[in-house]
Amino acid sequence: MTPAPQEQLLNAAAALRRDLGPDLHDRVSEAIYTEATQIANRTISTDSRQAAFRLDRTVDQLVTSRLWGFPLMLLLLMAVFWATIAGANVPSRMLADLLLGTVYNALHAGAAAIGTPVWLSGLLIDGVYLATAWVVSVMLPPMAIFFPLFTLLEDLGYLPRVAFNLDRLFKGAGAHGKQSLSMMMGWGCNAAGVVATRIIDSPRERLIAIITNNFSICNGRWPTLILMGTLFIGATAPPALASFVAAASVVTVAVIGIFTTLLVSALLSRTVLTGEASTFSLELPPYRPPQVLRTLYTSLIGRTLIVLWRAITMAAPAGAVIWLSSNIMIGDASIAAHLVNALNPFGWWLGLNGVILLAYLVAIPANEIIIPTILMLTLTLNRSQLAQAGVMLELDNNLVYQTLTQFGGWTMLTAVNLMLFSLLHNPCGTTILTIWNETKSAKWTAVSTLLPLLLGIIVTFVTAAVARLVGWV
Amino acid sequence: MSDELVTPQASSLPHAACNTCPAYTNAQLRKLGLDVSGWDYTVALAGNPNTGKSTVFNALTGLRQHTGNWAGKTVTRAEGGFRFQGKRYKLVDLPGTYSLLSTSADEEVARDFLLFGQPHVTVIVADATRLERNLNLVLQILAITDSVVVAVNLIDEARRHGIMIDERGLARDLGVPVVPIVARRGEGLPELLSTIAQVASGAIRPRPRHVPLRDAALERAVKQLVAQIEAVFPNLPQAYWVALRLLDGDASIAQAVREGTIGDLTRGQAVAPIALEAA
Amino acid sequence: MNTSPPIGATTLDQLSLGATGRVLALGNQGAERRRLFDLGITPGTLIQSEVRSPLGDPVAYRVRNTLIALRREQSQMIMITLDLEETIV
Structure with a gap:
C-alpha cells in the first residue's frame, strides 16, 4: 500500500531535514539578520553624540540600582497614592454634597410632590439612586487621579523596569519573570490581568500567574483601601501627615499583596505545580515621553468612566436589593437584619462584622460596591438611632467615620481587617468567569476562587485573635 | 523599479x-x-x-x-x-x-x-x-x-x-x-x-526583496519541498513558509499537514486554552 | 559546547558592566535559543552589558540598539569574545 500523499510529503521533508542538519533555524535567522544589518548600515546614519541615549542609560542605572531600585519603586507608589488621597478629598466632599445632599433631597421633594408611593420612592431613591450616587462620589475622584497617574508611569516605560527589578524574587518563587507584568495589569483589573497571563508560555507558570493575580488590588478595591486608610489610619496622624500616612497604609497593603503573590507562587511551584522555571528574555523598551494630555483624556474616558459605569450598573440593582432586604420584614426584623445577625458571630471571629460579610456577598459581581453597600446597610439597620442623632445623608468623611464607629461599632481592627480582607478574598464574578474561559478547568477556577478566600479568613482571624490577645481592642 | x-x-x-x-x-x-x-x-x-x-x-x-x-x-x-x-x-x-x-x-x-x-x-x-x-x-x-x-x-x-x-x-x-x-x-x-x-x-505593486538563504543546500531543499507541498495542497497560500517550518521540524505544522488541516489555519483564531494539567 | 573555546573567549555573564563583547556561539537550546536568535543575539553580534537589577540578576544587555534582560542561566550559555576596541553606544 502506498502511503498517503501527506505522509510522502512528510517523509520527504524528514529526509531533507536529515541532510540539512539540525541548525536550520540558526542559519535562516543569521541569513535574515545579516541582510537586516546590511540594509541598516546602508540606510541608518547615527549622530555620534546621542545625548538622549545617555540620559536613558543614566535613568536606567538609577531605577535599577542596588541602592535605589526598590526604594524608588516604593516612593513612586507612595507618590501616586498620596496624590490620589490628598487630591480626591475636596472633590469627593463636593460630589457628596451635591449628589447625596442637594440632588437626593430634590428627588425626595419631587417624588412627594407628584404623590409617589413611599415604597416606590424608597426603592428608587433610597435604594437605586443612593447606591449609584455613593459609588460615584466614593470612586470617581480617586479613580480620576489614580488612573492617569498610573497610565503615565506605564506609557513612560517604567513597568518593564519593575519586572526587571522583581525578576529575581519571582524566579526564587518558581514563577515566570513575566508574571510581574500580569500582576501589574491586575492592579487595574484582575480580569485583564488574567488575560494578560497569555504572555506566559509555560502552562504551569501561567496557572500560577492566574491563581495569584487576585492578590493584585484592582480598581474595585482601591477605593475601599483608600477610604479605610483615610478615615481610620490617616486620622491617627497629625493633620499635616494624615494623607501621607493614609497613602503609606494603602501601599503597605499593596506590598503585602506582592509578597502574598510571591509566597503563594512559591508554595504552588513547590507542591502541585512543580517544574522547571522558564527563562526570561524581556525587552526593556526605550523611555518615551508620555503624551500627558492624551493620557489624561484616554485614561479618563477609557478607564475611569468605563470602570465607573461598570460600578454604576452593578450598584443600581444592588441598591434595590439592599433597600428591599432592609425593608421587607420577616417576623420582627428585616431580611437584611436577619442575615447580618446570622453573619455577625463569624464576622466577629474575623475582626469584621455581619454587615461587611453581607456586603461581600452582595458584591460578588463587582467589588466596587463594597463601600456603598456597607454604608447603606449600616445606615438602614440603625435608622432609628440615626434619626434621633439627626444624621443627615450627605455624608462627608467625618460623618462616615462617625456612622461607622458609633452605629456600626467599628474599631481600628475592623478597618485594618477590612483592608486585609479586601486584599484577600474571592475574585469578582467577572474575573472568575475569565479564569474559567482561560483555563476551561473547574478545578483551577475553584482553586483560584477559594484559595484567596481561605487565606483571607485565616489572616483576618489571626489578626483579630492577636489584636484581642494583646488588648489592642 | x-x-x-x-x-x-x-x-x-x-x-x-x-x-x-x-x-x-x-x-x-x-x-x-x-x-x-x-x-x-x-x-x-x-x-x-x-x-x-x-x-x-x-x-x-x-x-x-x-x-x-x-x-x-x-x-x-x-x-x-x-x-x-x-x-x-x-x-x-x-x-x-x-x-x-x-x-x-x-x-x-x-x-x-x-x-x-x-x-x-x-x-x-x-x-x-x-x-x-x-x-x-x-x-x-x-x-x-x-x-x-x-x-x-x-x-x-x-x-x-x-x-x-x-x-x-x-x-x-x-x-x-x-x-x-x-x-x-x-x-x-x-x-x-x-x-x-x-x-x-493594485496601483502600487510592491516587489519585495526576498532574502537569499545564503545556503545552496537549503535553497534546493526548500524549492524541492515547495513543489511537493503545492502538489498535495494546491491552494495553500504559504507553501514556502510551510516548507521552511517542516525542514525546521515544527511538530504542530507536521501534524496539520498529516491531518490535512493545514489549510484550515486560515481562520487562525485566538490563543488556545492552556493545558489543564501542568507538565 | 563541544568545541573548546577560543583563546580570549568567555561567557556573557562574565562581561563586566559597561563592557562590550562579540557573540561567538549560543549554547542555549530549544525555544530559548530561538527566542535569543529572534531578538538579534546571533553569532558575530556586538553585545554590551548595560544595567544590573538590584538583586544582581537579571542583567540587561544592549544588542542592536535594543535592551534585553537575561537571567544568569541564559547568559552563562552564551560564548563571547571581549571586544576591546569596539563599543556600541
Missing part, C-alpha cells in the same frame, strides 16, 4: 498639515470605530512589540485601545474599521511579534493571521530607534506576502537620539513602500493611508 513606484511620499513628513486639512479629516478618512461590516479590504497591522501599532490603529479607526509601553501589552487581535476615498477597510491590530519562525502562544495569533488570514495589505509598523532588529520581522514577512507597506514610526524619537533614516533607500532595499510616520502626532498618516489604498487597489 522606480523610486516613485515604491515611495509615493518618501520625503520626510512633508504633509503634516494634511492632518488638519478638511480633505483629510472630513472627506477622505472616516473613522468607523467598531463598525467593520461590508468592508472592501482587510489591512493587517503587524510589527515588533511596542512599536506603536496600537497608536496607528487608534488614529485610523478612532478607537481607543490602550497602549502601554511594554512587550506583550496587546495579547489578542483588535479589529476596527475606517473608510478612505470611498472604500471601506477592516483594520486588524495584531499582537506584537519578534519573528514568524518561532512563536510563543501570544505571538501565534499574529503569525497565523499574517500567514493564512490573507489580508489585502499588511502594514508593518517599525520602530525607527530599533530599526535593525525590526527589519528581521520585516524581511520575514516580505518572504510570505507582497502587499506590504512599511510604516517607520517614532522618527521624532529617532531624531532626538541622533538617528537619521534614509526612507528612500530603505524602500529601494526592501522593494516595498516605506512611509515615515509619527503616529501619536498623526504625522505621516495621510501618506500612509493613501499608500495603503494604492497597494490595496
Whole structure:
C-alpha cells in the first residue's frame, strides 16, 4: 500500500531535514539578520553624540540600582497614592454634597410632590439612586487621579523596569519573570490581568500567574483601601501627615499583596505545580515621553468612566436589593437584619462584622460596591438611632467615620481587617468567569476562587485573635 | 523599479498639515470605530512589540485601545474599521511579534493571521530607534506576502537620539513602500493611508526583496519541498513558509499537514486554552 | 559546547558592566535559543552589558540598539569574545 500523499510529503521533508542538519533555524535567522544589518548600515546614519541615549542609560542605572531600585519603586507608589488621597478629598466632599445632599433631597421633594408611593420612592431613591450616587462620589475622584497617574508611569516605560527589578524574587518563587507584568495589569483589573497571563508560555507558570493575580488590588478595591486608610489610619496622624500616612497604609497593603503573590507562587511551584522555571528574555523598551494630555483624556474616558459605569450598573440593582432586604420584614426584623445577625458571630471571629460579610456577598459581581453597600446597610439597620442623632445623608468623611464607629461599632481592627480582607478574598464574578474561559478547568477556577478566600479568613482571624490577645481592642 | 513606484511620499513628513486639512479629516478618512461590516479590504497591522501599532490603529479607526509601553501589552487581535476615498477597510491590530519562525502562544495569533488570514495589505509598523532588529520581522514577512507597506514610526524619537533614516533607500532595499510616520502626532498618516489604498487597489505593486538563504543546500531543499507541498495542497497560500517550518521540524505544522488541516489555519483564531494539567 | 573555546573567549555573564563583547556561539537550546536568535543575539553580534537589577540578576544587555534582560542561566550559555576596541553606544 502506498502511503498517503501527506505522509510522502512528510517523509520527504524528514529526509531533507536529515541532510540539512539540525541548525536550520540558526542559519535562516543569521541569513535574515545579516541582510537586516546590511540594509541598516546602508540606510541608518547615527549622530555620534546621542545625548538622549545617555540620559536613558543614566535613568536606567538609577531605577535599577542596588541602592535605589526598590526604594524608588516604593516612593513612586507612595507618590501616586498620596496624590490620589490628598487630591480626591475636596472633590469627593463636593460630589457628596451635591449628589447625596442637594440632588437626593430634590428627588425626595419631587417624588412627594407628584404623590409617589413611599415604597416606590424608597426603592428608587433610597435604594437605586443612593447606591449609584455613593459609588460615584466614593470612586470617581480617586479613580480620576489614580488612573492617569498610573497610565503615565506605564506609557513612560517604567513597568518593564519593575519586572526587571522583581525578576529575581519571582524566579526564587518558581514563577515566570513575566508574571510581574500580569500582576501589574491586575492592579487595574484582575480580569485583564488574567488575560494578560497569555504572555506566559509555560502552562504551569501561567496557572500560577492566574491563581495569584487576585492578590493584585484592582480598581474595585482601591477605593475601599483608600477610604479605610483615610478615615481610620490617616486620622491617627497629625493633620499635616494624615494623607501621607493614609497613602503609606494603602501601599503597605499593596506590598503585602506582592509578597502574598510571591509566597503563594512559591508554595504552588513547590507542591502541585512543580517544574522547571522558564527563562526570561524581556525587552526593556526605550523611555518615551508620555503624551500627558492624551493620557489624561484616554485614561479618563477609557478607564475611569468605563470602570465607573461598570460600578454604576452593578450598584443600581444592588441598591434595590439592599433597600428591599432592609425593608421587607420577616417576623420582627428585616431580611437584611436577619442575615447580618446570622453573619455577625463569624464576622466577629474575623475582626469584621455581619454587615461587611453581607456586603461581600452582595458584591460578588463587582467589588466596587463594597463601600456603598456597607454604608447603606449600616445606615438602614440603625435608622432609628440615626434619626434621633439627626444624621443627615450627605455624608462627608467625618460623618462616615462617625456612622461607622458609633452605629456600626467599628474599631481600628475592623478597618485594618477590612483592608486585609479586601486584599484577600474571592475574585469578582467577572474575573472568575475569565479564569474559567482561560483555563476551561473547574478545578483551577475553584482553586483560584477559594484559595484567596481561605487565606483571607485565616489572616483576618489571626489578626483579630492577636489584636484581642494583646488588648489592642 | 522606480523610486516613485515604491515611495509615493518618501520625503520626510512633508504633509503634516494634511492632518488638519478638511480633505483629510472630513472627506477622505472616516473613522468607523467598531463598525467593520461590508468592508472592501482587510489591512493587517503587524510589527515588533511596542512599536506603536496600537497608536496607528487608534488614529485610523478612532478607537481607543490602550497602549502601554511594554512587550506583550496587546495579547489578542483588535479589529476596527475606517473608510478612505470611498472604500471601506477592516483594520486588524495584531499582537506584537519578534519573528514568524518561532512563536510563543501570544505571538501565534499574529503569525497565523499574517500567514493564512490573507489580508489585502499588511502594514508593518517599525520602530525607527530599533530599526535593525525590526527589519528581521520585516524581511520575514516580505518572504510570505507582497502587499506590504512599511510604516517607520517614532522618527521624532529617532531624531532626538541622533538617528537619521534614509526612507528612500530603505524602500529601494526592501522593494516595498516605506512611509515615515509619527503616529501619536498623526504625522505621516495621510501618506500612509493613501499608500495603503494604492497597494490595496493594485496601483502600487510592491516587489519585495526576498532574502537569499545564503545556503545552496537549503535553497534546493526548500524549492524541492515547495513543489511537493503545492502538489498535495494546491491552494495553500504559504507553501514556502510551510516548507521552511517542516525542514525546521515544527511538530504542530507536521501534524496539520498529516491531518490535512493545514489549510484550515486560515481562520487562525485566538490563543488556545492552556493545558489543564501542568507538565 | 563541544568545541573548546577560543583563546580570549568567555561567557556573557562574565562581561563586566559597561563592557562590550562579540557573540561567538549560543549554547542555549530549544525555544530559548530561538527566542535569543529572534531578538538579534546571533553569532558575530556586538553585545554590551548595560544595567544590573538590584538583586544582581537579571542583567540587561544592549544588542542592536535594543535592551534585553537575561537571567544568569541564559547568559552563562552564551560564548563571547571581549571586544576591546569596539563599543556600541
